[in-house]
Amino acid sequence: MRFQLSDKVIERLISPERGRYIVRDTELKGFFLVVGPRKKTFTVQGDLREEGKRASTVRVAIGDTSEMSTRAARSVAKEYLAQISRGQHPKAGEKTTKATSAAHIPASEAPRSVGITLRQSWERYKIAITRKGRSDRTIESYRDHIERIFAEWLDVPLIDLGNNPAKVAAKHDAITTANGPYIANGCMRTLRAVYNHARKTNRELPADNPVGSIDWNGEKRRNTGMGLADLKAWFIELAAIDNPIRREFHLFTLLSACRPAALKEAKPSHIDWRRRVLHVPKPKGGADRAFDIPLSRQMINCLIRALRFGQLMHPRQATKWIFPADSADGHMVEQKEDRGTLSKWGNELRQTFRNVATSAGVSELDARMLMNHSIPGVNAGYITRHKLLEDHLRQQQQAISSTIFGVLGDTIVQEAMVAAWLSAGATRRIVALAKDEFLRREVTTDCPLHRTG
CATH class of the missing domain: 1.10.443 (hpI Integrase; Chain A)
Structure with missing residues (x-):
């Protein structure tokens, strides 16, 4: 079957009692959904080539539909297919399913995540917003989001987050539970801005911002003013x-x-x-x-x-x-x-x-x-x-x-x-009384001439 895959389309797909079937995406070639009795798995398939010739065809699972949205999966699929087209296995060294037998890629040759980290991206973004004249309070708010909320990600290459939007979506859920919906949304806006700024000078980062995978918390304008x-x-x-x-x-x-x-x-x-x-x-x-x-x-x-x-x-x-x-x-x-x-x-x-x-x-x-x-x-x-x-x-x-x-x-x-x-003259009276009280207290407590005993 072929459909333009979306969350609504996937919801309507019926799981078989036995076996499994494939639903291919009409928008992105090589991206499809494997529907089994217990789960539905986003998957990509492509040809690994050596010297211009096809060496093997690999099939790589992206994730379960219960863990990530179709939009997030399609973003990962684009990156995986790009890696396959360059002759790189997206999950080299991991257990993967292959459509046909092929030579195993040694784990030692697996591409390692490199590139600019979240910490480095934040430092560059901070310079940029300082030049634009953002207030100290705004910069401090961003710093708190990156250095406190995302502390465990500071030394993570940004490309890892770009390739794993499900991880970002899960973090948004965790922040919502721990810190509240408004802070969770605010942190993600900051991360989105830092990622977009980093991509201007780091084109290896996926074009789709991983923050796009999250389901935003509803925010209501506070209406607590008086009449x-x-x-x-x-x-x-x-x-x-x-x-x-x-x-x-x-x-x-x-x-x-x-x-x-x-x-x-x-x-x-x-x-x-x-x-x-x-x-x-x-x-x-x-x-x-x-x-x-x-x-x-x-x-x-x-x-x-x-x-x-x-x-x-x-x-x-x-x-x-x-x-x-x-x-x-x-x-x-x-x-x-x-x-x-x-x-x-x-x-x-x-x-x-x-x-x-x-x-x-x-x-x-x-x-x-x-x-x-x-x-x-x-x-x-x-x-x-x-x-x-x-x-x-x-x-x-x-x-x-x-x-x-x-x-x-x-x-x-x-x-x-x-x-x-x-009322009229109230300030003068208050100030005068306060001065008298101040002087009286100073005389009775500090002046040795007025101490007894």
């Missing part, structure tokens, strides 16, 4: 947080939709008070996607509070960072809060910003520019973002901030903790 009705309760939760710097960090994340990783590294020098913008030099995507965040009145007040609290709590670190902390880097490194203390933080606040933008009447295009998202369509190249920044985008930013604070209503006055944080 307007949820904001009042969230503000009350946020007001109860003891650390005022962290409090302002979460509020600014909501008001700006800035990614937390970039916001942690914000510096006072990045603020242009005259133009009312905060510059983000290294957002997601690297320095090439640097942009300015237009500041609403509420965002400016938030930054002023953060700077004052920082100068009081961490005076040395506050000279360099807007959100300083007692860390090795000198700034906040972890934005996570206990869910029982603060129900929403991080990227959930970016999603909330997008929800509020719709309620505030901000267009899809303006919201994408405020969040530094790419703009789809052919017209994207004709939009000059910085020309819209000084007036139009700032107006849209102000509309979003006003909508957020408008939800609070009388809560700023009636709720004690929110009033102590956001």
Whole structure:
């Protein structure tokens, strides 16, 4: 029988009670399926030649249909047939089935896997993405995938993975079980990129990327942002947080939709008070996607509070960072809060910003520019973002901030903790009380003139 082999076609093939039969592929000559009572095996057959004459015909099993997809098997078949055409037995030294008798190829003459390894491929790819200006966080994520998740493959020749896509598919399944579906997909995307880059200079690698053999895990966009009705309760939760710097960090994340990783590294020098913008030099995507965040009145007040609290709590670190902390880097490194203390933080606040933008009447295009998202369509190249920044985008930013604070209503006055944080003159009072407490503690604990006994 002859069919264009596919997973669906193979599913419909009936296994015989006894014996076996062959189904040949109409797309790739020499590639076929052996159907037996218990299994269906992908196989290739070709002629080994010496000095232009046929020396023997060999038949080589690729794998069971229960272990690999048809697409992966066809990729391996192409490589096996190419080796046979060059006079090389794909599995020299192993037990193989031959269609006709032929001289045995000594194991000592078996071709050994050589060529660039995964480690070497990664080092070259790392240089390439560094030149393209990829952010340090992106490169670190790739490094973690290759050097930690694929640690046992680092010194494996890349051609071994290219010739054995079933091995890659099995690894994807193992990572899914051990680390979760999202990490498994992310690791495979990194491996796919490294392989494609390596093949530019190593043409012996199979053209079909072995990552093509995997069955991707389903990924759903997280939808955990808040609506307007949820904001009042969230503000009350946020007001109860003891650390005022962290409090302002979460509020600014909501008001700006800035990614937390970039916001942690914000510096006072990045603020242009005259133009009312905060510059983000290294957002997601690297320095090439640097942009300015237009500041609403509420965002400016938030930054002023953060700077004052920082100068009081961490005076040395506050000279360099807007959100300083007692860390090795000198700034906040972890934005996570206990869910029982603060129900929403991080990227959930970016999603909330997008929800509020719709309620505030901000267009899809303006919201994408405020969040530094790419703009789809052919017209994207004709939009000059910085020309819209000084007036139009700032107006849209102000509309979003006003909508957020408008939800609070009388809560700023009636709720004690929110009033102590956001009411008129609250910052001055907090800073003054903190200074008094600091001085009182310093006098009673450190000054020998005030010690008793």
